[in-house]
Amino acid sequence: MRMSPTDLADLSAATLTYLMNGTTPAGNWTGLFRPGERVRLRFVNGAGNTFYDVRIPGLKMTVVQADGVDVEAVSVDEFRFGPGETYDVIVEPKDEAYTIFAQSMDRTGYARGTLAMREGVSAAVPELDPAEWLTMADMMGAMGGGMSAGSMDSMDHGAMAGMNHGAMTGMSQGAMAGMDHSAMAMDHSQHGMAMGGLVTASQIVRHARTEYGPSTDMRVDMPRTNLDDPGIGLRNNGRKVLTLADLSTIGGPMDPRGAEREIELHLTGNMERYAWSVDGLEFGRSTPVHFNYGERLRVILHNDTMMTHPMHLHGMWSELETADGQFQARRHTIPVQPAQRLSFLVTADALGRWAWHCHLLFHMDAGMFREVVVT
Numbered sequence: 606m607r608m609s610p611t612d613l614a615d616l617s618a619a620t621l622t623y624l625m626n627g628t629t630p631a632g633n634w635t636g637l638f639r640p641g642e643r644v645r646l647r648f649v650n651g652a653g654n655t656f657y658d659v660r661i662p663g664l665k666m667t668v669v670q671a672d673g674v675d676v677e678a679v680s681v682d683e684f685r686f687g688p689g690e691t692y693d694v695i696v697e698p699k700d701e702a703y704t705i706f707a708q709s710m711d712r713t714g715y716a717r718g719t720l721a722m723r724e725g726v727s728a729a730v731p732e733l734d735p736a737e738w739l740t741m742a743d744m745m746g747a748m749g750g751g752m753s754a755g756s757m758d759s760m761d762h763g764a765m766a767g768m769n770h771g772a773m774t775g776m777s778q779g780a781m782a783g784m785d786h787s788a789m790a791m792d793h794s795q796h797g798m799a800m801g802g803l804v805t806a807s808q809i810v811r812h813a814r815t816e817y818g819p820s821t822d823m824r825v826d827m828p829r830t831n832l833d834d835p836g837i838g839l840r841n842n843g844r845k846v847l848t849l850a851d852l853s854t855i856g857g858p859m860d861p862r863g864a865e866r867e868i869e870l871h872l873t874g875n876m877e878r879y880a881w882s883v884d885g886l887e888f889g890r891s892t893p894v895h896f897n898y899g900e901r902l903r904v905i906l907h908n909d910t911m912m913t914h915p916m917h918l919h920g921m922w923s924e925l926e927t928a929d930g931q932f933q934a935r936r937h938t939i940p941v942q943p944a945q946r947l948s949f950l951v952t953a954d955a956l957g958r959w960a961w962h963c964h965l966l967f968h969m970d971a972g973m974f975r976e977v978v979v980t
Protein backbone atom coordinates (compact mmCIF):
# COMPACT_ATOMS: atom_id res chain seq x y z
CA MET A 606 0.00 0.00 0.00
CA ARG A 607 2.87 2.36 -0.56
CA MET A 608 0.73 4.57 -2.69
CA SER A 609 -0.90 7.90 -2.19
CA PRO A 610 -4.72 7.78 -2.14
CA THR A 611 -4.62 10.71 -4.50
CA ASP A 612 -2.49 8.89 -7.03
CA LEU A 613 -5.18 8.54 -9.66
CA ALA A 614 -3.24 8.81 -12.88
CA ASP A 615 0.32 8.51 -14.09
CA LEU A 616 0.30 11.85 -15.86
CA SER A 617 -1.92 14.88 -15.42
CA ALA A 618 -2.85 18.05 -17.26
CA ALA A 619 0.40 19.48 -15.94
CA THR A 620 2.01 17.39 -18.67
CA LEU A 621 -0.75 16.58 -21.13
CA THR A 622 -3.19 18.45 -23.29
CA TYR A 623 -6.35 16.41 -23.75
CA LEU A 624 -7.62 16.29 -27.32
CA MET A 625 -10.86 15.41 -29.09
CA ASN A 626 -10.26 14.38 -32.70
CA GLY A 627 -6.87 16.04 -32.42
CA THR A 628 -8.31 19.35 -31.28
CA THR A 629 -7.68 21.16 -27.99
CA PRO A 630 -10.56 22.20 -25.73
CA ALA A 631 -10.09 25.78 -26.88
CA GLY A 632 -10.15 24.63 -30.50
CA ASN A 633 -13.59 23.09 -29.83
CA TRP A 634 -13.99 20.28 -32.37
CA THR A 635 -17.58 20.47 -33.58
CA GLY A 636 -19.78 17.77 -35.04
CA LEU A 637 -22.90 18.88 -36.87
CA PHE A 638 -26.36 17.35 -36.85
CA ARG A 639 -29.64 18.26 -38.53
CA PRO A 640 -32.76 18.97 -36.47
CA GLY A 641 -34.59 15.78 -35.54
CA GLU A 642 -31.69 13.50 -36.37
CA ARG A 643 -30.63 10.59 -34.24
CA VAL A 644 -26.86 10.63 -34.10
CA ARG A 645 -24.49 7.73 -33.53
CA LEU A 646 -21.25 8.71 -31.86
CA ARG A 647 -18.32 6.33 -31.77
CA PHE A 648 -16.03 7.09 -28.85
CA VAL A 649 -12.59 5.57 -29.21
CA ASN A 650 -10.14 6.13 -26.41
CA GLY A 651 -7.03 6.72 -28.46
CA ALA A 652 -5.07 8.30 -25.62
CA GLY A 653 -1.74 6.86 -24.66
CA ASN A 654 -2.32 6.85 -20.95
CA THR A 655 -5.58 8.57 -19.95
CA PHE A 656 -8.90 7.31 -18.61
CA TYR A 657 -11.74 9.62 -19.62
CA ASP A 658 -15.17 10.10 -18.04
CA VAL A 659 -17.47 11.11 -20.89
CA ARG A 660 -20.83 12.82 -20.83
CA ILE A 661 -22.95 15.20 -22.88
CA PRO A 662 -24.86 17.42 -20.45
CA GLY A 663 -28.51 17.55 -21.42
CA LEU A 664 -28.45 14.32 -23.42
CA LYS A 665 -28.97 10.71 -22.50
CA MET A 666 -26.57 8.38 -24.30
CA THR A 667 -27.83 4.99 -25.40
CA VAL A 668 -24.88 2.62 -25.49
CA VAL A 669 -25.30 0.15 -28.37
CA GLN A 670 -21.80 -1.22 -28.91
CA ALA A 671 -18.76 -1.99 -26.80
CA ASP A 672 -15.47 -2.57 -28.62
CA GLY A 673 -17.42 -2.74 -31.88
CA VAL A 674 -19.71 -5.55 -30.71
CA ASP A 675 -23.48 -4.99 -30.41
CA VAL A 676 -24.84 -4.89 -26.87
CA GLU A 677 -28.35 -4.63 -25.50
CA ALA A 678 -29.16 -0.93 -25.53
CA VAL A 679 -28.55 0.75 -22.19
CA SER A 680 -29.26 4.40 -21.44
CA VAL A 681 -26.66 6.26 -19.40
CA ASP A 682 -25.55 9.78 -18.52
CA GLU A 683 -21.87 8.98 -18.45
CA PHE A 684 -19.25 6.32 -19.07
CA ARG A 685 -15.62 5.83 -18.16
CA PHE A 686 -13.22 4.30 -20.61
CA GLY A 687 -9.52 3.64 -20.85
CA PRO A 688 -7.10 3.51 -23.76
CA GLY A 689 -8.16 0.92 -26.32
CA GLU A 690 -11.81 0.80 -25.27
CA THR A 691 -14.57 1.83 -27.68
CA TYR A 692 -18.22 2.70 -27.04
CA ASP A 693 -20.86 3.57 -29.60
CA VAL A 694 -23.78 5.61 -28.33
CA ILE A 695 -26.92 7.03 -29.89
CA VAL A 696 -28.15 10.49 -28.93
CA GLU A 697 -31.19 12.52 -29.95
CA PRO A 698 -30.19 16.17 -29.77
CA LYS A 699 -32.92 18.78 -29.74
CA ASP A 700 -31.17 21.97 -28.68
CA GLU A 701 -28.85 23.98 -30.86
CA ALA A 702 -25.63 22.90 -29.17
CA TYR A 703 -24.30 20.42 -26.60
CA THR A 704 -20.88 20.05 -25.03
CA ILE A 705 -19.17 16.67 -25.37
CA PHE A 706 -17.20 16.63 -22.15
CA ALA A 707 -14.48 14.10 -21.36
CA GLN A 708 -12.73 14.83 -18.09
CA SER A 709 -9.64 12.90 -17.13
CA MET A 710 -10.04 10.41 -14.29
CA ASP A 711 -7.77 12.47 -12.04
CA ARG A 712 -9.84 15.61 -12.70
CA THR A 713 -6.92 17.76 -13.78
CA GLY A 714 -8.26 18.51 -17.24
CA TYR A 715 -10.60 17.55 -20.03
CA ALA A 716 -11.09 17.04 -23.72
CA ARG A 717 -14.06 18.89 -25.09
CA GLY A 718 -16.00 19.29 -28.28
CA THR A 719 -19.43 20.40 -29.40
CA LEU A 720 -22.37 18.71 -31.04
CA ALA A 721 -24.26 21.46 -32.82
CA MET A 722 -26.82 22.33 -35.48
CA ARG A 723 -24.40 24.76 -37.08
CA GLU A 724 -20.81 25.93 -36.86
CA GLY A 725 -19.88 28.59 -34.40
CA VAL A 726 -22.31 27.81 -31.60
CA SER A 727 -21.42 26.15 -28.31
CA ALA A 728 -22.92 25.18 -24.98
CA ALA A 729 -21.71 25.67 -21.42
CA VAL A 730 -18.64 23.68 -20.45
CA PRO A 731 -19.03 22.01 -17.04
CA GLU A 732 -16.62 22.50 -14.19
CA LEU A 733 -14.31 19.61 -13.49
CA ASP A 734 -15.66 17.35 -10.78
CA PRO A 735 -13.65 17.37 -7.56
CA ALA A 736 -10.98 14.69 -7.35
CA GLU A 737 -11.96 11.90 -4.98
CA TRP A 738 -9.42 10.01 -3.02
CA LEU A 739 -9.08 6.28 -3.35
CA THR A 740 -11.16 4.42 -0.80
CA MET A 741 -10.66 1.34 1.30
CA ALA A 742 -12.41 -0.68 -1.40
CA ASP A 743 -9.93 0.53 -3.98
CA MET A 744 -7.01 -0.36 -1.83
CA MET A 745 -8.15 -3.45 0.01
CA GLY A 746 -10.83 -5.11 -2.07
CA ALA A 747 -13.87 -6.80 -0.57
CA MET A 748 -12.98 -6.13 3.02
CA GLY A 749 -12.37 -2.51 2.34
CA GLY A 750 -16.08 -2.16 1.77
CA GLY A 751 -16.81 -2.79 5.41
CA MET A 752 -14.98 -0.53 7.81
CA SER A 753 -16.63 1.78 10.30
CA ALA A 754 -15.06 4.84 11.77
CA GLY A 755 -16.00 3.60 15.22
CA SER A 756 -14.06 0.45 14.75
CA MET A 757 -10.98 2.47 14.23
CA ASP A 758 -10.98 3.28 17.94
CA SER A 759 -10.58 -0.34 18.83
CA MET A 760 -7.49 -0.72 16.76
CA ASP A 761 -4.08 -0.70 18.23
CA HIS A 762 -3.08 2.89 17.85
CA GLY A 763 0.49 1.95 18.20
CA ALA A 764 0.20 0.23 14.87
CA MET A 765 -1.14 3.40 13.43
CA ALA A 766 1.68 5.63 14.46
CA GLY A 767 2.60 7.91 11.65
CA MET A 768 -0.80 7.68 10.09
CA ASN A 769 -2.10 10.90 8.69
CA HIS A 770 -5.52 11.21 10.26
CA GLY A 771 -6.33 14.05 7.98
CA ALA A 772 -6.21 11.54 5.17
CA MET A 773 -9.13 9.72 6.69
CA THR A 774 -11.44 12.58 6.04
CA GLY A 775 -11.03 12.05 2.36
CA MET A 776 -12.24 8.50 2.57
CA SER A 777 -15.71 7.34 1.79
CA GLN A 778 -17.63 7.07 5.02
CA GLY A 779 -20.11 4.80 3.33
CA ALA A 780 -17.35 2.43 2.47
CA MET A 781 -16.42 2.22 6.11
CA ALA A 782 -19.74 1.09 7.52
CA GLY A 783 -20.00 -2.26 9.20
CA MET A 784 -16.45 -3.39 9.47
CA ASP A 785 -15.84 -6.96 10.46
CA HIS A 786 -13.59 -6.72 13.48
CA SER A 787 -12.40 -10.26 13.23
CA ALA A 788 -11.25 -9.71 9.69
CA MET A 789 -9.41 -6.65 10.82
CA ALA A 790 -6.94 -8.56 12.94
CA MET A 791 -3.69 -7.01 11.99
CA ASP A 792 -0.31 -8.54 12.04
CA HIS A 793 1.44 -5.69 13.73
CA SER A 794 4.78 -7.30 13.40
CA GLN A 795 4.61 -7.18 9.62
CA HIS A 796 2.88 -3.97 8.80
CA GLY A 797 4.96 -0.89 9.15
CA MET A 798 2.49 1.82 8.16
CA ALA A 799 5.18 3.36 6.07
CA MET A 800 2.87 4.49 3.34
CA GLY A 801 1.11 7.73 2.85
CA GLY A 802 -1.20 7.57 5.80
CA LEU A 803 -4.02 5.04 5.44
CA VAL A 804 -4.82 2.05 7.58
CA THR A 805 -3.50 -1.30 6.58
CA ALA A 806 -5.41 -4.54 6.96
CA SER A 807 -4.98 -8.24 7.08
CA GLN A 808 -5.85 -9.05 3.50
CA ILE A 809 -3.12 -6.93 2.08
CA VAL A 810 0.01 -8.89 2.58
CA ARG A 811 3.26 -7.39 1.58
CA HIS A 812 5.23 -10.33 0.41
CA ALA A 813 8.87 -10.82 0.95
CA ARG A 814 11.05 -9.87 -1.94
CA THR A 815 12.03 -13.47 -2.38
CA GLU A 816 8.41 -14.29 -3.09
CA TYR A 817 7.25 -11.44 -5.24
CA GLY A 818 10.39 -9.52 -5.96
CA PRO A 819 11.15 -5.85 -6.21
CA SER A 820 8.49 -5.28 -8.85
CA THR A 821 5.60 -5.90 -6.45
CA ASP A 822 4.89 -3.93 -3.31
CA MET A 823 1.38 -5.06 -2.41
CA ARG A 824 -1.12 -7.84 -2.80
CA VAL A 825 -4.89 -8.00 -2.36
CA ASP A 826 -5.97 -11.27 -0.80
CA MET A 827 -9.71 -10.52 -0.60
CA PRO A 828 -10.49 -8.86 -3.91
CA ARG A 829 -13.76 -7.37 -5.06
CA THR A 830 -15.54 -9.47 -7.68
CA ASN A 831 -18.59 -7.30 -8.45
CA LEU A 832 -18.81 -5.70 -11.89
CA ASP A 833 -21.28 -2.93 -10.99
CA ASP A 834 -18.85 -0.38 -9.60
CA PRO A 835 -18.42 2.66 -11.85
CA GLY A 836 -15.13 3.40 -10.09
CA ILE A 837 -13.50 6.12 -8.07
CA GLY A 838 -14.96 9.57 -8.65
CA LEU A 839 -18.15 8.26 -10.28
CA ARG A 840 -19.86 6.36 -7.48
CA ASN A 841 -22.23 8.96 -6.11
CA ASN A 842 -22.32 11.79 -8.59
CA GLY A 843 -26.07 11.69 -9.20
CA ARG A 844 -25.64 10.48 -12.77
CA LYS A 845 -26.32 7.07 -14.25
CA VAL A 846 -22.83 5.80 -15.06
CA LEU A 847 -22.20 2.75 -17.22
CA THR A 848 -20.57 -0.26 -15.53
CA LEU A 849 -19.42 -3.61 -16.87
CA ALA A 850 -22.52 -5.13 -15.27
CA ASP A 851 -24.67 -3.08 -17.68
CA LEU A 852 -23.09 -4.66 -20.76
CA SER A 853 -24.81 -7.61 -22.36
CA THR A 854 -23.58 -8.71 -25.76
CA ILE A 855 -26.44 -9.50 -28.12
CA GLY A 856 -26.46 -13.16 -29.11
CA GLY A 857 -24.49 -14.39 -26.11
CA PRO A 858 -21.05 -15.99 -26.15
CA MET A 859 -19.36 -16.93 -29.41
CA ASP A 860 -18.62 -20.41 -28.11
CA PRO A 861 -21.09 -22.38 -25.97
CA ARG A 862 -18.41 -24.46 -24.28
CA GLY A 863 -17.51 -23.95 -20.66
CA ALA A 864 -13.91 -23.53 -19.61
CA GLU A 865 -11.69 -26.55 -20.05
CA ARG A 866 -8.80 -24.92 -18.23
CA GLU A 867 -8.07 -21.88 -16.10
CA ILE A 868 -5.19 -19.45 -16.09
CA GLU A 869 -4.80 -16.92 -13.30
CA LEU A 870 -2.58 -13.88 -13.59
CA HIS A 871 -2.03 -11.05 -11.14
CA LEU A 872 -1.59 -7.46 -12.22
CA THR A 873 1.24 -6.16 -10.11
CA GLY A 874 3.33 -3.09 -9.50
CA ASN A 875 5.61 -1.19 -7.23
CA MET A 876 4.65 2.43 -6.83
CA GLU A 877 7.94 3.56 -5.39
CA ARG A 878 9.92 2.17 -8.27
CA TYR A 879 7.27 2.88 -10.90
CA ALA A 880 7.36 -0.78 -11.87
CA TRP A 881 4.46 -2.51 -13.61
CA SER A 882 4.33 -6.23 -14.22
CA VAL A 883 2.25 -9.39 -14.44
CA ASP A 884 2.72 -11.90 -11.61
CA GLY A 885 5.63 -9.77 -10.45
CA LEU A 886 7.55 -10.23 -13.68
CA GLU A 887 8.12 -7.48 -16.19
CA PHE A 888 7.84 -8.54 -19.82
CA GLY A 889 11.60 -8.80 -20.24
CA ARG A 890 11.81 -11.36 -17.43
CA SER A 891 8.68 -13.31 -18.40
CA THR A 892 8.02 -16.33 -20.55
CA PRO A 893 5.01 -16.59 -22.87
CA VAL A 894 1.59 -17.72 -21.70
CA HIS A 895 0.55 -20.80 -23.64
CA PHE A 896 -2.93 -21.40 -25.04
CA ASN A 897 -3.79 -24.70 -26.73
CA TYR A 898 -5.21 -24.15 -30.19
CA GLY A 899 -8.96 -24.68 -30.15
CA GLU A 900 -9.41 -24.79 -26.39
CA ARG A 901 -11.89 -22.76 -24.41
CA LEU A 902 -10.24 -21.38 -21.32
CA ARG A 903 -11.03 -19.13 -18.40
CA VAL A 904 -8.61 -16.32 -17.72
CA ILE A 905 -8.70 -14.82 -14.24
CA LEU A 906 -7.17 -11.39 -13.75
CA HIS A 907 -6.52 -10.25 -10.20
CA ASN A 908 -5.49 -6.66 -9.69
CA ASP A 909 -3.00 -6.28 -6.86
CA THR A 910 -2.52 -2.58 -7.55
CA MET A 911 -4.49 0.58 -6.90
CA MET A 912 -4.90 1.59 -10.51
CA THR A 913 -7.35 0.42 -13.18
CA HIS A 914 -5.66 -1.49 -15.99
CA PRO A 915 -7.41 -1.82 -19.38
CA MET A 916 -6.14 -5.26 -20.37
CA HIS A 917 -6.03 -5.87 -24.10
CA LEU A 918 -5.58 -9.34 -25.56
CA HIS A 919 -4.73 -9.38 -29.25
CA GLY A 920 -6.00 -11.96 -31.72
CA MET A 921 -8.84 -13.47 -29.70
CA TRP A 922 -11.94 -12.16 -27.95
CA SER A 923 -12.21 -11.84 -24.20
CA GLU A 924 -15.71 -12.89 -23.10
CA LEU A 925 -16.29 -11.27 -19.72
CA GLU A 926 -18.35 -13.19 -17.18
CA THR A 927 -19.80 -12.45 -13.75
CA ALA A 928 -18.30 -13.86 -10.57
CA ASP A 929 -20.78 -16.74 -10.76
CA GLY A 930 -19.96 -17.53 -14.39
CA GLN A 931 -22.78 -15.81 -16.29
CA PHE A 932 -21.76 -14.44 -19.68
CA GLN A 933 -21.64 -10.68 -19.76
CA ALA A 934 -19.95 -9.16 -22.79
CA ARG A 935 -17.46 -9.80 -25.59
CA ARG A 936 -14.61 -7.31 -25.36
CA HIS A 937 -11.12 -6.83 -26.71
CA THR A 938 -10.10 -4.63 -23.80
CA ILE A 939 -11.28 -5.26 -20.25
CA PRO A 940 -10.65 -2.66 -17.54
CA VAL A 941 -9.72 -4.27 -14.23
CA GLN A 942 -10.31 -1.94 -11.28
CA PRO A 943 -8.11 -1.63 -8.20
CA ALA A 944 -8.37 -4.66 -5.90
CA GLN A 945 -10.76 -6.32 -8.37
CA ARG A 946 -10.69 -9.92 -9.52
CA LEU A 947 -12.59 -10.79 -12.69
CA SER A 948 -12.62 -13.50 -15.31
CA PHE A 949 -13.33 -14.00 -18.98
CA LEU A 950 -13.47 -16.92 -21.38
CA VAL A 951 -11.29 -17.17 -24.46
CA THR A 952 -11.61 -19.49 -27.43
CA ALA A 953 -8.04 -19.96 -28.63
CA ASP A 954 -8.95 -19.86 -32.31
CA ALA A 955 -5.96 -17.94 -33.63
CA LEU A 956 -2.62 -19.69 -34.04
CA GLY A 957 0.56 -17.78 -33.43
CA ARG A 958 2.12 -15.19 -31.19
CA TRP A 959 -0.02 -12.45 -29.67
CA ALA A 960 0.46 -9.43 -27.48
CA TRP A 961 -1.44 -9.13 -24.20
CA HIS A 962 -0.95 -5.95 -22.26
CA CYS A 963 -2.23 -3.11 -20.20
CA HIS A 964 -3.33 -0.44 -22.67
CA LEU A 965 -1.96 2.36 -20.49
CA LEU A 966 1.17 2.63 -22.56
CA PHE A 967 3.43 3.67 -19.70
CA HIS A 968 2.37 0.49 -17.87
CA MET A 969 2.88 -1.58 -21.00
CA ASP A 970 6.28 -0.10 -21.60
CA ALA A 971 7.30 -0.66 -17.99
CA GLY A 972 6.47 -4.34 -18.30
CA MET A 973 2.75 -5.05 -17.79
CA PHE A 974 2.84 -7.08 -20.98
CA ARG A 975 2.89 -10.77 -21.78
CA GLU A 976 3.26 -12.72 -24.98
CA VAL A 977 0.58 -15.33 -25.64
CA VAL A 978 1.50 -18.27 -27.86
CA VAL A 979 -1.27 -20.37 -29.36
CA THR A 980 -0.13 -23.78 -30.68
Ligand SMILES: [Cu+2]
Pocket residue numbers: 881912913914915963964965968969973
Ligand atom coordinates in the same frame (compact mmCIF):
# COMPACT_ATOMS: atom_id res chain seq x y z
CU1 LIG B 1 -1.94 -0.59 -16.34
